[in-house]
Amino acid sequence: MNIDELNDIIILSKKLNLIYIVKDNTNKNNKLDYFKSFFNTVICVDDGYKALKEFENQSFSIVITDIEIKGISGFDLIECFKNIDENIISIIYTNNEDKESFLKTIDLEIDGYLLKPFIENEFFKILYRSIKKSIIKKENKKIKKDLKLLKQYNEVIDKSTIISKTDTKGRITFANDNFCKVSEYSRDELLGKNHRIVRHPDNPKELYTDLWNTVKNKKQEWTGILKNLTKSGKPYYVKTTIKPILDSKGKIIEYIGVRDDISSIMSDRKHLNDKIDSTDLSLLILIQIEEFDILDKFYNISTVDKIEKMFGYNILTYLPNNFIFEHIYNLGSGQFALLTNFFDFFDANINLNKYLEHFIKNVKSSVLLIDEIEYDLNIVVSYSFGKDHLFEDAKCGLLQAINKKELIKYANDSSIKEHIEAKKNMEIIKMVKIALDNYKIISYFQPIINNKTKEIEKYESLVRLVDETGSVLSPFSFLDVSKKGTYYNKITHRVLENSFKILEHISTKISINLSSLDIEKEQTRIKLFELLEEYKDDASRVVFELLEDEEVKDFEIIKKFIKKVKAMGVQIAIDDFGAGYSSFERLLDFEPDILKIDGSLIKNIASDEYSKNVVETIVSFAKKQNIQTIAEYVENEEIYNILYDLGVDYSQGYYFGKPENININNSII
Template sequence: MKSTQTASLRQMSKGMTLLYIEDDSLARDAANSLFSEFFDDVIVGFDGEDGARLYATHHEHIDLVITDITMPRMNGIEMIEKMRAINPEVAIIVISAHNEAHYLTQTIEAGVDGYLLKPLGVTQMVKTLGKVLEKLHLRHENMKNALLLKQYENITNTSSIISKTDPKGVITFVNDKFCQISGFTKEELLGRSHNIIRHPDMPKTAFRDLWKTIKDEKKTWQGIVKNRAKNGDTYYVKTTVQPILNPDGHVDEYISLRHDITAIMSDKKQLFDFLEANRLSVLILVQIEDYTILEKFYDKANVEKIEDAFGKNMLYLMPNRWGFQRVYHLGNGLYAFAIDRRNCRASKEEIHAVLEQFLANVKEYIVKIDAIEYDISVICSFTYGIYKIFEDAKIGIENAIQKKQSIVYADGLSGIEYDNALKNIETIHMIKTAIDNRKIISYFQPIVNNTTQKIEKYESLVRLVTEDEQLLTPFYFLETAKKGRYYTKITKIVLENSFAALAKIPEASISINLSMHDIERGEITDYIDNLLLQYEDEAHRIIFELLESEDIKDLLMIKQFIKKVKMKGVKIAIDDFGTGYSNFERLLSYEPDILKIDGSLIKNIQNNQVNQNIVETMILFAKKQNLTTVAEFVENEAIYEIVRDMGIDYSQGYYFGKPELF
């Protein structure tokens, strides 16, 4: 063993705690002596039950577990499951004897990070430990970076006027928008505190609350702050201050984000205060239509005059049956009427009728400002309730713009279910149109024999062609199709396309994806029976790729279907082997002919030793079961050579060909 490797390992394991479990006392003493050279603290367990107890007690301090498999009272697999239940991310290395190969598939399922073979050698130990510890260090760095990134994202997505300070409140960064609104240059701001823009009207108690929240409680603070620009102008900002914590929980810096609400501070605040005080209210929003065009035709001063003039006349234009007292001007051509629901008990149909009259009145109204005459056109949304009433009405305005409607009843539109439903409706329409126009098509990707490099199989892959001729993969439509009646139609089309393609490739097989839920649908299995009867002489060239699912309702039905089609010559492949819900015992009960090793294990196999180890174990497993193996995601020559040399039988990926039409 090279001294540099040993030194590197000692450096990586510095400060780490190892839990080592071995029931053989001689082996335990020898290995413990070796492990103690590298780890500051080694906790020793005598069997599986002892190891599980020790981990439950000390798991917060344990960085790595090294364990035997065959032990009394509780074997290593059971112990690992208990540890994973406490911490799914704990790093585990298994020490195994050559005669314990039958445990390999179970350890793969358990997600172990490495293997050591008995008798334990220093060279292999250093090599395996080095890779696992390197993985632990990378995981720690990723967690640290993700923590910081998440905190930054949460705050930066809130607003656009940004500053940063050190823990003492000294400004270390401002963006351009901060300089624009405050009137100060970056040079004038950096190294100063935010007192430079503090307005004298802001009470000291407000800032005491701010610092208590972000410094002592280490929580996010939000509020409205009144500031003073360099030229003395007052401006209001909705402010969010976030303490940025390091992994030790200490504040490294503070980030403040602000949104300028000066133009709408008065009316919008008063509207929100009214809605808060009157939890059951009628809210009507009115938006000047094509407001962006108005801004392009006139300068800012004249746009404001037009808005002000219209706002002052809106109460006269509104049939004021319920006694609206004022109009709230919210900026950018948006206005609001609000009234207590007790003073307006009208139905939505009655409110809609009043708004129709309001729109008619507006249509006849002309804004006259100096030499400007402007015909106002507006759209409206209205709602009443107690939950997110303003958000509902605002979304109603957006929908009115998109759908070119003049009035929208907006109650409940802010709910996430509405958004999802709208997207689903659009996707369902796209699917229906594609089915009606025969635009559900099949592409075929070659699968190559790794020995001969000849194409012997093709995988059938569904595609959807949109009305504007875009080609979509299943990611964009299949999950939505599963929620409706069109999924079965898509599956039938794919089956029909795939069987028909047999005539175009007389020497090759066609592989077709089927989910377990497809098989549970009698309509699909009946259709498959008819196709197999129609293509009886070619059935031996059909492969059904099964994707395992954790919520199978009728396992017996699945097995009966597989048995029936295999009797007709069809082969069965297990797709995405090595990921997802794979249950080895259940998969073997399907009597597959082919295992397709998931692309997530293959695409990084050049630089990922753990992936190599897992794939090698899968190949060993497949060969013992006399199963053919296929590597997915073979994207280049280097990956191909690796999987070929490892003994995988077939390759599928862009290196040999993209999915194409026949």
């Protein structure tokens, strides 16, 4: 094998995910470390059925397996893999040299048969041949598929998309049927003309300066929203992509423009909900034509229907030009919805209230002409951002706006400072997204001390966010706001990964906070059980602290979860016990191993006899039930001594140590 082929293998292998099945996962000679340095991701299991489960959960490019493995044979396993993904690269790595196994390998079209002991050059030859074969196979399949679908794609695109071509001077050389239909111009009227023929004067000059600088000077693709005019003078909006076509020398020979008409309005509430569900975080604006019920009674059904449809068609023309919503929904009864990705609007750096004030003003100053009769309309709007209960929040906001005779209502918050709060919340959500994308959601760890030995026996995992300035923020700054979208779950999963990962580097127990919201989410429960399975040898060093929460929706789910994790060796602690709405009755359901006494009782224990008596009662009860106790907020020696005398088992607080990151291999977990 020459050096070029070897370099190709090294480069290509770094893109591959390997699932490696061995007879004995504890065998130090199983080449696991070698494969980990060679491939992008390596999952190693010692059971065929576990391998199948892993294969269902994530994508693998290559499988290396012995013939004799736990569960099912390596041959049967590869056959199952190929039924799921016929392109997977398969290699047998075994001591078995019998003829029957070789024939079986050929019959199953397995890519390579590698005999032990491992010979690197032989492995490289098999891998190079297999990767090359896989690439060729994928390319051939893609070509066949592309040729078969190309005609169908062209037919669909031509019917649903506005397409045009222009020469280097900007003259239209091609316009498809849909362009003619939407613009109301014939093909003969368009050909040879500049696109100025459909240009709306509302588009700022800067937009076209940016467009031509991108496609002509930079020779790059440009995408944006343009406002156009039909031949009869009706405005319409198109989401436009213009791409310069280059010859072999990089010279522009023509431009192709592909546009989607976004002026049309979708109906049906289900479409709106589906779009909200498919987006991480959305901005929703609800619009209500004022006194529509009176309109409905005053005019006949046909006229009201025309008013509603005409208003909906004109919504985009009423919106300020600095941001156009791509999704409009007619919800009936004079109500409409505008929906966009939250970050698209946020990145436009627009004051939302001023934007909506401008929108309302445009509607108020306009007149709808229907059957030669003029109609004046006024609207009320509400807006909300998030994911869960987004429509319900905006709907409530709309009702409040109507009842209070307000024109604009922010539905997520009803306080007098709602607009300031809304902007602040938006900034926090953006900050959380950036932190998640850049792995800046980290964990700090605070020591928990055995009161008798003063030795560290546990660490509590506490979430932190590192912002773009490098500042470390506590959960108080971002966690509650994160619950408006999907980011809370993502934060939880990142913290869980950090917490379990630290088990490899410490010998003590790790305590992880879980709320009822966490446990009730099936996705989070699945993640937890996956981690417990992966770290099953360390499960006895894991403590789940159940946070106080009045909004428990399903106690049965939580009770079943507790029972299952305790069977795996995990301990259960109840956090903030003794204050708020915690009760001894809950202990019957949760059967905890540990009670964490609420900090409000501990920090005043030296001066408040009531706090001391409550703590003493909790400790006495806990000892009778064989439950350990931990005191939070242990800030000084005086508090520690009182707790020691009362018989509290553990202490946690600044007296013994602040939460800090644990630096591992020059990276923060």
